[in-house]
Amino acid sequence: MANPTQQLVAMLGELGRVTDEPGRLTRTFLSPAMQRANALVAGWMKDAGLTTRVDAVGNLIGRVGAQFCCALDHAGTKAGHSKSAPLPKTLLLGSHLDTVRDAGKFDGPLGVLLPIVALAELKRRGITLPFHVEVLGFSEEEGVRFASAYLGSEGYCGKLTAADLTMRDADGISVGETLKKFNDGKFFLPKPAHKRSNLLGYCEVHIEQGPVLEAKKLSVGVVSAIAGQSRFKLTWTGKAGHAGTTPMALRRDALAGASEFAVGIEAIARHTPGLVATIGALTVSPGAANVIPGEVVHTLDVRHARDSVRRAALMQIGRLATRIADERRLTRCWQRTQENGAVECSPKLTAALARSVQAVQGKSISLVSGAGHDAVVMSSLAPIAMLFVRSRDGLSHHPDEFTSAHDLDVALRVITDFLQRLAAENS
Numbered sequence: 315m316a317n318p319t320q321q322l323v324a325m326l327g328e329l330g331r332v333t334d335e336p337g338r339l340t341r342t343f344l345s346p347a348m349q350r351a352n353a354l355v356a357g358w359m360k361d362a363g364l365t366t367r368v369d370a371v372g373n374l375i376g377r378v379g380a381q382f383c384c385a386l387d388h389a390g391t392k393a394g395h396s397k398s399a400p401l402p403k404t405l406l407l408g409s410h411l412d413t414v415r416d417a418g419k420f421d422g423p424l425g426v427l428l429p430i431v432a433l434a435e436l437k438r439r440g441i442t443l444p445f446h447v448e449v450l451g452f453s454e455e456e457g458v459r460f461a462s463a464y465l466g467s468e469g470y471c472g473k474l475t476a477a478d479l480t481m482r483d484a485d486g487i488s489v490g491e492t493l494k495k496f497n498d499g500k501f502f503l504p505k506p507a508h509k510r511s512n513l514l515g516y517c518e519v520h521i522e523q524g525p526v527l528e529a530k531k532l533s534v535g536v537v538s539a540i541a542g543q544s545r546f547k548l549t550w551t552g553k554a555g556h557a558g559t560t561p562m563a564l565r566r567d568a569l570a571g572a573s574e575f576a577v578g579i580e581a582i583a584r585h586t587p588g589l590v591a592t593i594g595a596l597t598v599s600p601g602a603a604n605v606i607p608g609e610v611v612h613t614l615d616v617r618h619a620r621d622s623v624r625r626a627a628l629m630q631i632g633r634l635a636t637r638i639a640d641e642r643r644l645t646r647c648w649q650r651t652q653e654n655g656a657v658e659c660s661p662k663l664t665a666a667l668a669r670s671v672q673a674v675q676g677k678s679i680s681l682v683s684g685a686g687h688d689a690v691v692m693s694s695l696a697p698i699a700m701l702f703v704r705s706r707d708g709l710s711h712h713p714d715e716f717t718s719a720h721d722l723d724v725a726l727r728v729i730t731d732f733l734q735r736l737a738a739e740n741s
């Protein structure tokens with residue numbers, strides 16, 4: 315019988331082969347591969363003793379009820395205890411099951427599979443928890459199919475808006491149409507899955523996707539805050555024309571403008587400590603070798619741990635775009651597709667998690683997350699804490715993304731310890 319860490323490694327490997335694109339790992343919002351991933355993970359949840367369901371936004375939810383040392387009476391309170399005894403709260407654990415294109419197999423799934431293995435291990439040891447636990451596999455965090463990220467956790471937290479439903483994918487299909495089809499023709503904006511007062515908190519295990527833990531030679535660390543991020547879709551419009559007959563001075567080349575902008579935002583980010591700015595996707599039209607680009611559409615992703623710095627940088631970037639558009643006689647159109655302020659993790663829940671890190675690893679450090687996570691959205695519903703697990707070379711959003719079995723073992727022992735400590739505090 316494989317030990318829990320070996321099981322986790324095998325599960326990550328198996329789930330990492332569930333893809334929409336043969337030859338590379340890609341799973342996008344409500345895609346066929348996401349349905350297969352939900353079914354596979356739901357099976358593992360059931361094996362661990364959880365009941366499972368998929369909500370209207372495609373989130374996979376596994377739940378195990380509070381196990382008292384004594385049975386529950388019909389009113390759901392501890393038998394033999396007064397009705398006034400508080401009902402058990404729920405601890406939420408989870409992350410996302412969707413991926414970027416050509417992804418690694420740890421980003422997201424680790425935070426869903428590790429809690430399942432930890433709960434199965436506690437069950438095997440006969441350890442019961444005096445609170446409910448929900449393990450969440452969010453349906454969309456990366457924002458690949460639709461420009462805006464976090465559709466899954468926003469649905470779970472009741473934060474999806476009518477405006478979100480109007481976003482369209484590359485085929486012109488809207489979020490609303492996608493959700494209607496997923497729900498047999500009927501979809502209503504969901505309410506929050508829980509009341510804040512019923513929750514102990516939300517804890518997300520995630521790969522660091524950065525270099526800090528590797529530099530410190532540590533397997534895990536806790537997260538103090540998650541950087542704020544702004545995402546945009548920019549359209550530069552010039553004039554298409556003949557590549558051979560149009561003099562350079564008469565051109566309104568949209569790609570030349572977008573390229574100057576790309577180099578300019580890189581310079582702004584290089585000169586602003588802690589700021590990152592990225593153009594990750596770009597399309598050129600009409601897209602022929604002998605035609606001057608008339609239009610360029612690209613994304614822009616800007617992040618910083620402090621919102622005031624990010625906002626100041628966005629002003630600077632806006633001025634850069636205006637100058638380029640004026641000088642090159644281009645028009646440009648900005649569409650904001652996502653805006654999340656920086657989020658502090660709950661000091662209390664994070665301190666509890668850090669005690670488990672200390673107990674298992676002998677040392678606990680905290681770090682800021684440059685990456686966004688579902689915990690950003692979940693902070694609207696519950697106190698949040700995050701456990702980061704070392705990434706080899708700090709690499710992520712790449713098929714070579716890797717976390718060692720040793721580090722997975724440390725993380726698993728931390729979460730198992732964390733659950734037991736919470737159980738002791740809530741008994």
Ligand code: HGY
Nearest residue numbers: 455456684685686687
């Ligand atoms: O983009 C991010 O920060 C995360 O990987 N979704």
Ligand code: MN
Nearest residue numbers: 414421456711
């Ligand atoms: Mn990611």
Ligand code: MN
Nearest residue numbers: 421422455687
């Ligand atoms: Mn992620």
